[in-house]
Amino acid sequence: MSDPAAQALQPRLLQTQSTGTAGSGAAATGSGPGNSDPARPGLSQQQRASQKKAQVRAFPRAKKLEKLGVFSACKASDTCKCNGWKNPNPPSAPRMDLQQQTASLSESCRSCGHALADHVSHLENVSEDEINRLLGMVVDVENLFMSVHKEEDTDTKQVYFYLFKLLRKCILQMSQPVVEGSLGSPPFEKPNIEQGVLNFVQYKFSHLAPKERQTMFELSKMFLLCLNYWKLETPTQYRQRTQKDEATAYKVDYTRWLCYCHVPQSNDSLPRNETTQVFGRNLLKSIFTVTRRQLLEKFRVEKDKLLPEKRTLILTHFPKFLSMLEEEIYGENSPIWEADFTIPASDGSQMGPQTVMSPASVSGSAALSKCLSSSSSLGSVDTGGVEIISLSPGEKRKLPEALTLEDAKRIRVMGDIPMELVNEVMMTITDPAAMLGPETNLLTPNAARDETARLEERRGIIEFHVIGNSLSQKSNKKILMWLVGLQNVFSHQLPRMPKEYITRLVFDPKHKTLALIKDGRVIGGICFRMFPTQGFTEIVFCAVTSNEQVKGYGTHLMNHLKEYHIKHNILYFLTYADEYAIGYFKKQGFSKDIKVAKSRYLGYIKDYEGATLMECELNPRIPYTELSHIIKRQKEIIKKLIERKQSQIRKVYPGLTCFKEGVRQIPMESIPGIRETGWKPSNKDKGKEVKDPDVLYNMLKNLLAQIKVSLTFKNSWNTAEDLILTPAQTHPDAWPFMEPVKKSEAPDYYEIIRFPIDLKTMTERLKNRYYVTKKLFIADLQRIISNCREYNPPDSEYCKCANTLEKFFYFKLKDGGLIEK
């Protein structure tokens, strides 16, 4: 912007136009006012630009030079400040045909008087390719000029003007255009929108049957494609509906979008980026509400133009898809935007089929091209919403390439199982829900606890609603009826709770109840009170009417409650469970181990005498209502993979006999045949394990010595000194464990203790290099303790010794980095 010549640019360019050297630029303007705006890169806009470029590039060299001369500084003398050659014979009519005679190199400039040759002297030895590149920029500059001229929005106009100047300068200097300034360079956010949306599809839909998943995947591709060609609202429009500081941030994003994504769509001199690849959640947050409305409106208006099969997809699934996505965009705890988003391996692989199977990762994705065919039918009509152009083959590959990269990542997550294999397996596993046939109330014995309930909910037999009383507004009659129903269910199922007490809480506006409704009647529910400031929710009552019990409703209720709380960002449940309820709560993931600080709940939660406080911590990444289903599928996949491996290998090894011969432990890899199954020592262990056996040996030796030596007499256990230990050599508590127990001292010892061990034996084992892994060593140490506890009464001196020793060596193990924590 500091270019002093900048101010002069505009009039000069105007003149250029009128000279007719850029005559076709004017022709383009005439062809349709709406289309020359580079912010509307309609089919024609981009095509026109490339047509024009092809045309200009086909000019004879002399004509090309003349065209470039217009944008080239005069080099006649150092003092000449002329920035571009001007035709001394301006054509009379503004719309010149291209047949106009080429100006000769000797023709002098109308501005500085020097010959055209002086302006283009730097181009003499320049290759044809470079000339053509420059000519491309010339065409783009001309188009940008028109855009600047016509744009009404100030912010947008400014950016166009900046880009115009930038390109102009690049022609002068024969350089590559680089957008400078405070905008930063792409990508602006990580993870990008595309990643986020694909994560979303995995996160929310990976449990679906392959066909439905494919549908969701296609919707996501369509959504991404639309975003890439979507015209964002201007900062002025944005400002009108938001706060000031947000608007400032939006303006920056908007400018970035114009410079890096939008203008380059029709202006290929500028490096082009896809909106969904360089922007992330923040931009999506700012534009989603408006974009969604426009998108849906657009689809609605144009529904008749859609392909029939796409029509149902878009009209029935797309709104729901967008609503679910909205929750993830604006929700505070959505995992899909985390940089390290991964879902359990086999789950992740479920997305694989669509991406890998489509032949298009190589030559234009099937999913993508389907998507394109639907969208190009949209793009043909411009109602001011989305405009979608068909991509040139080169660009078409962009998306699939990005996807194959992701696949590669997922494969790594999977371990060594090739994606193709997983896909094959996936194809053979059918949706268990679909397999159940008509008599679905008859379940297989290994069906998940909540399977029936889930099916019933899907079929609309049961419903779940979070309801509550309100004092500020009149509750509707149905809600009140349900509340009465809940009160009845609770008071029948919880006979020890006074009915008045139940009534008071169920109708208390601060309490809410998740109600389970069947045939319009309440058959169960969980009454709870949220304490958002304290970060937990109290489960107050929880019951299912007796004749509907043992159907998995209780589990499904709790899972719904968990998802409700994840949505509301409360991740702890606390409850006082009576003795009959403890079992239920345990099954639902509650534990008596309370992690919430006492200060956070004391005085908030209702305290019940004789009841046990239990807590459940929620993991916002788990889709609880589908969890058992997902795990079931994962198991099926693993099982299939194992079956395949078995059918490939088909070899029976004789069983291991070494254990009968007294060997206690052998390394996993020495089991015959285990390598053929594809088993490898796990990476985790490898990472932690000390690789050099000598290093390990020394570490363990040192440790053992410490256990035996270092703490000597530090503890004030006076008797130890008088006991059998060699002075100054032993940890005082180690004395009972120094040597093998003598049969004379404990005649039945070896009948009770099957695996005797002591520090002396351990020292020998160490010397014999028995401890090839730290695990073996720790196991022996632990065995000393457990043997002692097994043989001796808990309050004996021996056991006290064992306790002290255990503490000591775990401390040492941690200290030495051999175990974690």
Added chain:
Amino acid sequence: MSADTKIAELLTELHQLIKQTQEERSRSEHNLLNIQKTHERMQTENKTSPYYRTKLRGLYTTAKADAEAECSILRHDLDKIAEIKSLLEERRIAAKMAGVYSNSDPPRKTMRRGVLMTLLQQSAMTLPLWIGKPGESPPPLCGATPASSDYVAKQGDKVAARVKAVDGDEQWILAEVVSYSHSTNKYEVDDIDEEGKERHTLSRRRIIPLPQWKANPETDPEALFSKDQLVLALYPQTTCFYRALIHSPPHRPQDDYSVLFEDTSYPDGYSPPLNVAQRYVVACKENKKK
């Protein structure tokens, strides 16, 4: 022959029988159409000539024979199904015995209650419907019809058994017969609820066998309990029988009874109407309790 191959064979036979049924059915269809046409023709001619009379008589005789043939095939089908079911039952009992007597194996995991409940529902749903020949009256253990006084339940039969619970209370539970001793006249029964894992030795009086057929309300309503009759009914989703009044008997073969359980936690002393399958409703002998 192993039970598996036997069952497979029976299934093949059943398959063929069902095909035959269809053939039989299309044959009688043809005849029935003939009857209809003859009637129409008689109507248009508006007189009953001896010719038509003879013709119709012949047609009806054939139709009756057809229907009887079809009926007998269907009965045959039902017999086959019953045979398959009894084989399955035998196998189940054998497996159970094997499970009980092999102490070396770690104890079998108990069935989850929900699964047990679905099994019980399934058993109620697949209880055969008794279909008598014309004029035949329902046998004992069909619907509400009691067993004869000297009836002895077989091994594997489900019964309502009156047991003493830990707290001393008497309770009617759903149980399975293990054995019957003719010398002591006592049953050995297992609590159906595997969580209980209890075996009870009980006198005959404490055992009520469950129905082995459903009674068809359309043809044998007398074999059903009637409204307001006192019964013992299995409380839904449990394995215990409680006293209840019949609220309404089933209307169609697959319907359940609607019963009102005695329940003091409700103001009028009875629960709201709940559905219980025919399989799990038996007569309540003790009319006066408490």
